[in-house]
Amino acid sequence: MAQSEESSFRTTIRSHALGELGKKHEGAQVTLCGWVDRRRDHGSLIFVDLRDRYGIAQIVLDLACHPGLEKQGASTIRIEEILKVQGKVRLRDAESVRKENPTGEVEVEVSDLVFLARVPQDVKNLPVPTGTSADVDAKKGKETDEEVRMQFRYLDLRRPSLQQRIMLRHRICSAFRSWFDSRGFVDVETPFLTKSTPEGSRDYLVPSRIHPGHFYALPQSPQLFKQLLMVGGFDRYYQIVRCFRDEDLRKDRQPEFTQLDLEMTFVTEEDVLREVEGAVEAACHAAASVLEPSEPARAKGLRAVKAPFRRITFQEALLKYGSDKPDLRFALEIVDVTAECAKAEGFLKEAATATRTLPGGKAALGGAARALRVPESAEKFSRKDLDSLASVVSDKGIKGVAWLKVVGEKGAKGKDRAQTSLGKLATDELVEALLAAVGGVKGDLVLLIANQKERTAAEAMGLVRLHVAEKLGLREKEPARMEFVWAVEFPLFCEDPNREGGYAPESHPFTDPRPEDMDKLESDPLLVRSRHYDLVLNGTELGSGSVRIHTPELQKRIFGILGLSEEVQKRRFGFLLSAFRYGAPPHGGIALGVDRFCAMLSKTPSIRDVIAFPKTNRATDPMTDAPSIAEAEQLGELHIQACSPPPPKP
RNA sequence: GGGGCGGUAGCUCAAUUGGUUAGAGUACCGGACUGUCGAUCCGGUGGUUGCGGGUUCGAGUCCCGUCCGCCUCGCCA
Numbered sequence: 001m002a003q004s005e006e007s008s009f010r011t012t013i014r015s016h017a018l019g020e021l022g023k024k025h026e027g028a029q030v031t032l033c034g035w036v037d038r039r040r041d042h043g044s045l046i047f048v049d050l051r052d053r054y055g056i057a058q059i060v061l062d063l064a065c066h067p068g069l070e071k072q073g074a075s076t077i078r079i080e081e082i083l084k085v086q087g088k089v090r091l092r093d094a095e096s097v098r099k100e101n102p103t104g105e106v107e108v109e110v111s112d113l114v115f116l117a118r119v120p121q122d123v124k125n126l127p128v129p130t131g132t133s134a135d136v137d138a139k140k141g142k143e144t145d146e147e148v149r150m151q152f153r154y155l156d157l158r159r160p161s162l163q164q165r166i167m168l169r170h171r172i173c174s175a176f177r178s179w180f181d182s183r184g185f186v187d188v189e190t191p192f193l194t195k196s197t198p199e200g201s202r203d204y205l206v207p208s209r210i211h212p213g214h215f216y217a218l219p220q221s222p223q224l225f226k227q228l229l230m231v232g233g234f235d236r237y238y239q240i241v242r243c244f245r246d247e248d249l250r251k252d253r254q255p256e257f258t259q260l261d262l263e264m265t266f267v268t269e270e271d272v273l274r275e276v277e278g279a280v281e282a283a284c285h286a287a288a289s290v291l292e293p294s295e296p297a298r299a300k301g302l303r304a305v306k307a308p309f310r311r312i313t314f315q316e317a318l319l320k321y322g323s324d325k326p327d328l329r330f331a332l333e334i335v336d337v338t339a340e341c342a343k344a345e346g347f348l349k350e351a352a353t354a355t356r357t358l359p360g361g362k363a364a365l366g367g368a369a370r371a372l373r374v375p376e377s378a379e380k381f382s383r384k385d386l387d388s389l390a391s392v393v394s395d396k397g398i399k400g401v402a403w404l405k406v407v408g409e410k411g412a413k414g415k416d417r418a419q420t421s422l423g424k425l426a427t428d429e430l431v432e433a434l435l436a437a438v439g440g441v442k443g444d445l446v447l448l449i450a451n452q453k454e455r456t457a458a459e460a461m462g463l464v465r466l467h468v469a470e471k472l473g474l475r476e477k478e479p480a481r482m483e484f485v486w487a488v489e490f491p492l493f494c495e496d497p498n499r500e501g502g503y504a505p506e507s508h509p510f511t512d513p514r515p516e517d518m519d520k521l522e523s524d525p526l527l528v529r530s531r532h533y534d535l536v537l538n539g540t541e542l543g544s545g546s547v548r549i550h551t552p553e554l555q556k557r558i559f560g561i562l563g564l565s566e567e568v569q570k571r572r573f574g575f576l577l578s579a580f581r582y583g584a585p586p587h588g589g590i591a592l593g594v595d596r597f598c599a600m601l602s603k604t605p606s607i608r609d610v611i612a613f614p615k616t617n618r619a620t621d622p623m624t625d626a627p628s629i630a631e632a633e634q635l636g637e638l639h640i641q642a643c644s645p646p647p648p649k650p
Numbered sequence: 651g652g653g654g655c656g657g658u659a660g661c662u663c664a665a666u667u668g669g670u671u672a673g674a675g676u677a678c679c680g681g682a683c684u685g686u687c688g689a690u691c692c693g694g695u696g697g698u699u700g701c702g703g704g705u706u707c708g709a710g711u712c713c714c715g716u717c718c719g720c721c722u723c724g725c726c727a
Contacts, residue, residue, distance in 0.1 A: 045684040125660035142662045147719050247726040
């Protein structure tokens with residue numbers, strides 16, 4: 001009997017949630033609460049779609065059968081008002097069943113109506129469309145201006161699509177928590193009022209009232225604290241934690257964002273990777289469960305995520321995909337054709353055989369040529385398309401992309417074999433050599449880049465690869481596909497752009513060098529590989545981590561190579577170095593971008609869509625009007641004053 | 651800090667070469683209607699064209715400045 005089954009959503013005020021209603025409730029007397037999503041008014045017969053977080057159900061107000069409803073205001077119901085109704089669940093006629101709605105087999109015949117909240121008369125219009133209509137509009141390209149949506153975020157949050165993304169995020173985080181809990185990790189909170197951490201972006205500062213002229217920094221990450229937790233003996237730590245960075249924003253960057261942060265003791269790379277793979281798999285499967293009813297195809301893609309993930313070395317990723325975060329949803333592998341081009345004439349040869357001087361005075365072969373075979377695509381790229389590739393690589397300082405269309409079978413010569421932008425440089429020998437290298441056959445397009453710096457050539461071709469894939473629709477060909485990959489064996493150092501001949505950490509200065517490269521630390525720092533790893537999904541970096549240095553001797557040695565004076569070391573990281581002197585265990589960890597992860601699993605391009613209260617591109621919140629001007633009195637108490645007066649607000 | 655696009659009714663958009671009283675859909679208000687599902691039909695309210703200045707007989711439209719939003723480079727793991 002329907003009534004005997006109590007809903008887990010029952011409260012003092014309601015008997016059921018709207019979304020749970022179905023055939024099994026036929027005949028049940030129910031009390032429901034929700035927002036008016038839509039209203040279809042036939043005069044003495046009114047249909048209302050009532051909405052809550054669990055779904056939408058149709059309630060029927062039949063004024064002829066229930067004359068009392070008229071007095072209760074049935075014909076004055078407006079969109080987004082909050083109703084409480086009592087009534088009886090009944091099955092719909094066969095022809096009025098709505099299969100697309102989980103509650104579409106039933107409706108509720110209302111006998112009693114109460115307004116829990118009315119939209120007052122002076123509010124003529126809601127400032128933004130909300131509920132289902134907002135989602136329908138958005139799907140048709142009629143999305144409301146994001147600034148207004150943020151100003152009235154509490155209304156925007158009523159949209160089913162936004163609620164679902166926020167709930168998906170909750171599921172993902174729950175899955176993370178239960179995974180790490182079951183694996184013996186301890187959730188430890190770390191300070192927000194702290195000291196600048198070594199990530200190297202700008203800090204948000206908090207003035208101290210008690211200490212004039214002194215400031216806390218909000219953490220860019222809990223990096224140092226989690227390492228100190230390892231020193232403190234908490235050998236498995238994790239936290240889903242807010243981080244703060246005062247840099248310019250993008251659709252995938254907010255001033256405050258969330259990381260899944262973890263650190264482990266007595267581990268190598270393998271141990272960390274295995275835990276994270278398990279957590280990510282669990283989170284994807286949890287997301288799949290949420291999406292199963294509404295989006296079975298994507299759920300299937302998430303269900304297919306399986307640990308262990310692929311691994312690729314930095315070197316291989318750069319060679320084959322021109323990026324340290326390769327998108328592996330499609331093939332299109334880049335080929336090194338430096339040797340072939342070195343035999344050619346003109347700029348190809350010059351680029352491929354150029355030498356450069358490394359810091360320390362060593363000469364190295366720096367130049368390189370890269371080729372990309374785009375199968376069966378000679379016809380798909382017009383002259384204009386090919387010319388426009390130049391703008392793809394211009395940021396890398398490369399003027400253009402050479403191309404070659406294979407028009408003839410092997411044995412054909414000159415123009416009968418290939419059309420090409422190389423002109424006279426394209427001797428039959430070079431063409432055959434290139435085609436042999438890339439495996440090009442009739443109908444293929446082959447793209448070619450040469451540059452005096454190998455990394456530039458490689459990365460430029462990486463951009464071309466993505467551009468070509470985009471144009472051919474390869475990136476989103478299977479929207480459900482999830483290609484996770486670990487990039488490993490990153491270089492420990494890169495050339496410091498700010499200090500001629502100096503070195504900067506490729507990630508951060510606590511990364512452990514690979515033992516087999518230790519002998520090159522001072523002699524050939526750029527060739528030293530690190531124990532750093534990145535987790536990459538579909539060409540987006542989701543997180544990075546490393547096995548850390550755990551002896552003060554090595555840590556000081558690295559600081560030395562980075563050119564940090566004893567004084568700077570002591571001031572910035574003194575407490576870490578001190579801690580290490582009391583015995584730090586070998587340890588390593590990782591941090592994952594939770595907002596980005598949730599955005600990707602939600603198939604939304606912006607992390608603002610998975611954050612309940614996000615900020616604009618200029619780090620403001622139109623709803624609270626933060627940041628705002630502080631009173632002189634308050635500033636005085638904090639021993640600070642603004643050096644430029646704030647502009648008057650419009 | 652640089653570049654691009656945009657800002658017109660509550661919301662989404664239109665407005666010819668600078669030319670009549672700035673239109674439409676939706677929402678809202680009023681009316682009709684018992685099986686709808688973005689209900690339908692009829693009528694109506696609603697505008698400092700982001701802001702400031704300029705050119706012009708005349709500016710939503712052209713010019714200068716400025717503010718805001720989004721995308722992006724720099725920056726940022």
